[in-house]
Amino acid sequence: MSPSLILACLWGVAANVLAMTPSRDHHWRNAYVLIAIGIPxxxxxxxxxxxxxxxxxxxxxxxxxxxxxxxxxxxxxxRMGRG
Structure with a gap:
């Protein structure tokens, strides 16, 4: 397995672990961090x-x-005017 796929799998495991933790802001802060790490x-x-x-x-x-x-x-x- 390539290093990039290992990183993607670790990102997925981290996302699932973060989803199991309690959060006051409904996990939005975690989502922003996961997006910032996940795009690269x-x-x-x-x-x-x-x-x-x-x-x-x-x-x-x-x-x-x-x-x-x-x-x-x-x-x-x-924004497109269809809502």
Whole structure:
């Protein structure tokens, strides 16, 4: 397994552990940190393993951080005038 995929797996484990901890702000601070760390890891995975593996890792990360993706979609729809 390549180092980039190991980092992506560790990111996924860390995200699940953080999800099990109590949080006053409904885990938004954790989500921001995970996004900031996850974007370079996603780029590294894509660079080292190709775009299809990068796309799979992106989909996996989006399933873990689904609420930021949902709110981004709502915000974009509202900005486009379709909300």
């Amino acid at each position: 890891i996603l780029g590294y995975v894509t660079w080292q393993n190709g775009p299809w593996v990068g796309l799979l890792v992106l989909v996996a990360a989006m399933s873990i951080l689904r609420w930021p993706v949902i709110y981004l979609g709502r915000w974009m729809r509202k």
